[in-house]
Amino acid sequence: MPVAQVPGVLSFEDARRAVEQQASQVRPPITESVDLLAASGRVLAVPVCADRDLPPFPRSSRDGYAVRAADLGRVPASLDVIGEIRAGESLENIPKLIGSGQAASIMTGAPVPAGADAVVMVEYTAQQGTRVEITRSITPGENVVPSGAEAKQGSVLVERGVRLNDAAIALAASAGQPRLLVYKRPQVAVLTTGDEIVDVGAIPGPTQIRNSNSYSVAVQIRNASGEPVLLPIAPDETLKLRALIEKGLRSDLLLMTGGVSMGRYDLVEQVLEDLKAEFFFTGAKIQPGRPIVFGKCGAGTPARESTGTYFFGLPGNPVSTMVTFELFARPMLEALAGLSPQKLRFVYAKLKSEIRVKPGLKRFLPAILSGEFEDTQVELVPWQGSGDIAATARANCYIVIPPDREFITSGEFVPIMRR
Numbered sequence: 001m002p003v004a005q006v007p008g009v010l011s012f013e014d015a016r017r018a019v020e021q022q023a024s025q026v027r028p029p030i031t032e033s034v035d036l037l038a039a040s041g042r043v044l045a046v047p048v049c050a051d052r053d054l055p056p057f058p059r060s061s062r063d064g065y066a067v068r069a070a071d072l073g074r075v076p077a078s079l080d081v082i083g084e085i086r087a088g089e090s091l092e093n094i095p096k097l098i099g100s101g102q103a104a105s106i107m108t109g110a111p112v113p114a115g116a117d118a119v120v121m122v123e124y125t126a127q128q129g130t131r132v133e134i135t136r137s138i139t140p141g142e143n144v145v146p147s148g149a150e151a152k153q154g155s156v157l158v159e160r161g162v163r164l165n166d167a168a169i170a171l172a173a174s175a176g177q178p179r180l181l182v183y184k185r186p187q188v189a190v191l192t193t194g195d196e197i198v199d200v201g202a203i204p205g206p207t208q209i210r211n212s213n214s215y216s217v218a219v220q221i222r223n224a225s226g227e228p229v230l231l232p233i234a235p236d237e238t239l240k241l242r243a244l245i246e247k248g249l250r251s252d253l254l255l256m257t258g259g260v261s262m263g264r265y266d267l268v269e270q271v272l273e274d275l276k277a278e279f280f281f282t283g284a285k286i287q288p289g290r291p292i293v294f295g296k297c298g299a300g301t302p303a304r305e306s307t308g309t310y311f312f313g314l315p316g317n318p319v320s321t322m323v324t325f326e327l328f329a330r331p332m333l334e335a336l337a338g339l340s341p342q343k344l345r346f347v348y349a350k351l352k353s354e355i356r357v358k359p360g361l362k363r364f365l366p367a368i369l370s371g372e373f374e375d376t377q378v379e380l381v382p383w384q385g386s387g388d389i390a391a392t393a394r395a396n397c398y399i400v401i402p403p404d405r406e407f408i409t410s411g412e413f414v415p416i417m418r419r
């Protein structure tokens, strides 16, 4: 490869850090206001703050009796019931003060009146007329959530840069925000390369392959808060490839698939070199996905001439494309989408059957999590290598194998990455 400035093939961790380092320098996109529900999955641009204390009043977390804990030093104890407080009870119906020897019947979610400092669960009580007998003592504060204990008025409930999930949307709802300001999705150009690749609707010749990578990548882009823009398939021909790459560089991010290996017609790197691209790495010691390329190029991008556009050359083998997107393209896209940096974290599962591999590469091999509840197990999916989309579709995770392991016994806990 006649590329002098190229830093070359990095370890997985160094390559990931190189992306994270670049990602930490990008600015978030412009914002738009959307309906609360439409904001689900989007990235929050302005923090959601509490418009009042949460809870706004000392809230009973049980059905029972609001009491003074000191009255239950000795049980059973008999107290005078001076009222009933339902959830949403109007202020004038709530006893002003629970005095010594007094209690009020109270429901979950109702405000605990002044004087009371605990709620005895109804299970430990028996009411007869206006008296209630209580059989359990209680410590002050039990079954009462003090006002402002969950959040103080004016405090941040959901930070900027968070992808809005169910809990975040619920918080925005509880803070009275029917619309939210979110970041616009960055436009991600998807350029697939290869003389053998034809469109989905075309009838492939005997040696041709339908384009599947543009579609898997487009789905991954959507999941990572981006908006995919599919470019026409680029042939393995320098001038046409260059024109399409220049077009792709006008997007917020360019993802190419194929044409980055060592073959005679793998032209992507050469074309980017001609366009004076800066390369951060041209490979990672991983499998699948070793030929992954990451860089930045200012050519053909009038709006971004100074800053340049980041690009990834993802390997063409379909499983390599999916894996390298997750490992490397995702953090950059998420940064461009305004998301706060996310560390890549693997979780552990028990290996069902032993694994033997050649050492030297960090591997991300398609695998199936099976079992149930706490008894989860994982095993490799039999596959024909990094072109095997069918095997990968049956997988629901990747087993992560460090480069120094050759043999992993069944029963060992191994790191996995969900897919």
Ligand code: AMP
Residues within 6 Å of the ligand: 192, 193, 194, 196, 197, 209, 210, 211, 212, 213, 214, 257, 258, 259, 260, 261, 263, 266, 315, 316, 317, 318, 387
């Ligand atoms: P390449 O990285 O260009 O050498 O491609 C590696 C393998 O991936 C070859 O077998 C290609 O046919 C296949 N491939 C490349 N691009 C695509 C695509 N868009 N959809 C499906 N397979 C592809």
Ligand code: MG
Residues within 6 Å of the ligand: 193, 194, 195, 258, 259, 265, 266, 316
């Ligand atoms: Mg190719």
